[in-house]
Amino acid sequence: MDGDPITPYTFRLFTGSTSTTWTGLATAVAVTSHAVPIWGYARKTLHFQSSAAGTVAVQVYLGGDWRTLTSQVLTANTLWSYVMTAEAPMARCIYTPVGT
Numbered sequence: 001m002d003g004d005p006i007t008p009y010t011f012r013l014f015t016g017s018t019s020t021t022w023t024g025l026a027t028a029v030a031v032t033s034h035a036v037p038i039w040g041y042a043r044k045t046l047h048f049q050s051s052a053a054g055t056v057a058v059q060v061y062l063g064g065d066w067r068t069l070t071s072q073v074l075t076a077n078t079l080w081s082y083v084m085t086a087e088a089p090m091a092r093c094i095y096t097p098v099g100t
Contacts (some may be wrong), residue, residue: 011036013093026051027097035061036092044084046093054075054097060088 013022013033022033029037038044038060048056057071070089084091 004041013060016060016092022095025042028096028099030094030096033093033095035092038084038091039087039089044091046082046091047079048082048093049079049094050074050076050095050097052097053099054095054100057094057096058082058084059092059094060084061090062088066068066092 005063013036014020015022015025016032016034023029025031047057050056053074053076055071055073056086058068060069061067069084069086070082072082079095
């Protein structure tokens with residue numbers, strides 16, 4: 001294999017422009033995560049679970065704008081995994097709880 005290998009990382013989601021982690025976060029409104037770097041990783045998997053039903057959207061940053069790759073309706077306490085095949089510098093999530 002050519003070049004230096006890319007070290008695998010696990011990124012936790014935080015609410016954008018804050019230090020508030022999404023682990024254990026209770027919210028009644030839609031929240032957007034900070035961006036996480038995904039450039040150069042051949043395998044990128046998002047694992048998401050919420051204690052409340054809602055919708056999670058996965059977005060990537062392309063050419064000055066965020067684009068939605070997928071959106072999934074989730075039931076409470078159900079793990080959802082999404083394999084990202086898109087090449088982009090950054091990704092983020094938007095979580096919208098049911099009823100907002």
